[in-house]
Amino acid sequence: MALAFRLQKSPMPGFGLGMGITLAMLSLIVILPVGALLARGISYGPEAVWATINTPRVWAALYLSFRLAFLAALFNLVFGTLLAWVLARYDFPGRRLVDALVDLPFALPTAVAGIALTALYAPNGIFGGIARDLGGKIAYTQWGILIALIFVGLPFVTRTVQPVIAEIEQEVEEASATLGAGRFHTLRRVILPMLLPAALTGFALSLARAVGEYGSVIFIAGNLPMKTEIAPLLIVIKLEEFDYDGAAAIGIAMLLISFSMLLAINLIQIWSRRRIGHV
């Protein structure tokens, strides 16, 4: 690795120290632990890892985690873009306060969000009560998990899209209008394509966050095997049973799936930037 990071000539001092601290920390915090996880999987054996993953309960949990994370990120893509547009373009009383509030899900610890959402959406809570009167149930179902995942990923799309909207030149919209496009047409054919790469970045961040989310979900999920049991919870359960091999197998599966998803989204992003051009 030292060879890979070989320095080109520079008059600036501190390369050795800076690179030393960076690599030492990176190794201790990230590379060695992740390496230990992969090594555990290798020593457990690929067949055994596959046998652990290939059970109905693990498949159900993985499918649930990724499906709901995708739906939550999709919701955040639409609502986050709307929010970014409103905050960047319109003026209304309290706009700066609302702008600051968007980041609240980043500042509120997940366990706090978890019990707060449960209190709201449980049958005796405010929103849960409304749902109960209508004959539905939110907390302790997949809807509850979805709401928690929407909460934790909410700011990502808004924060990536908002600066791009602020940078759009008014002339582009004027040109479109001059050429006879209606406002909706301009938004759909001119503005939205410009926002797409940034929105996809936000979508990817929101998705990555939601897939691995644990703290805000376990309180509201009800945690029924096969129904509302998320993949990270399954790892915790395996660990509590001292089944380190099983936990490592599920952990590796989650790592691989989220990396391949991020890779796919990065490729889509490169494609969309190339097609539309960088703003």
Place this chain on the structure above:
Amino acid sequence: MFDDALHPTPATAGRPAKWRPATEESRLTRILLIAAALGGLAILVVAPLAVVFAEALARGAAQAVTSLTRPEATSAIRLTLIVAAISVPVNAVFGIAAAWTITKFDFRGKAFLITLIDLPFSISPVVAGLALVLLFGTNSLIGGWLVASGFPIIFALPGIVLASIFVTFPFVARELIPVMIEQGRAEEEAALTLGASGWRAFLTVTLPNIKWALLYGVLLCNARAMGEFGAVAVVSGKIRGQTATMPITIEMLYNEYLSVAAFSLAAVLAALGLLTLALKTLLEWRHADQLAAGRRH
């Protein structure tokens, strides 16, 4: 790109009664969009925040305050402060070192290095905790030796600190890198030419340039370190009074149906979160030009 926009709409048909610029939505559309944004935000974000304080005060302020003086609450608050006090400075030093290395030098593998630094963002906190357990747990090679020499990491403070550093790892570096790229190297090079030592150039030229971005990154890092749940839940062992941080204690109290106690502790964390948000917003208003927030996309 504009080909499809070339179908002209008849200029006379459907002309609005009141003139508006062609680059604005109609008044009704604007009001509807603002209402949708505010309504969504109120339900999704403001309601959960409000319910934390409402539940904490459900049986009066006195009981909420009393519940915070329980020994498990005070020890949790102390532990969380200790964890943040260690992991945030460590992360700040790492962030500065990484940003300095990445922005002041050209070397092969830089993109790969940045990817590695960003990696913790795409790893589930629970998987991070699991990885630390597998590396440092009692039945691992390193962990067994460490426990034998009286320095256990898992189910003890060092594990909680490592987990907190893991989940906050990219925060400071990601905030500093864009800012330092934009500032370039000329000022440091001038200082060095004039005979300043490397440290002096860093302390008197670089640090004043990045101080607000550094503070911004440290704020985000601190908020996450104090509130981390998933990774800490796995490595801490949840030993009451010893390795239970504030979020872990909230879970314990909640599962024991001690609602007021759980929500009171949660309200303290929520208040810390609001304080973080206020300071962060203040920084954005005052020093937007020296932060990365507006450039990251």
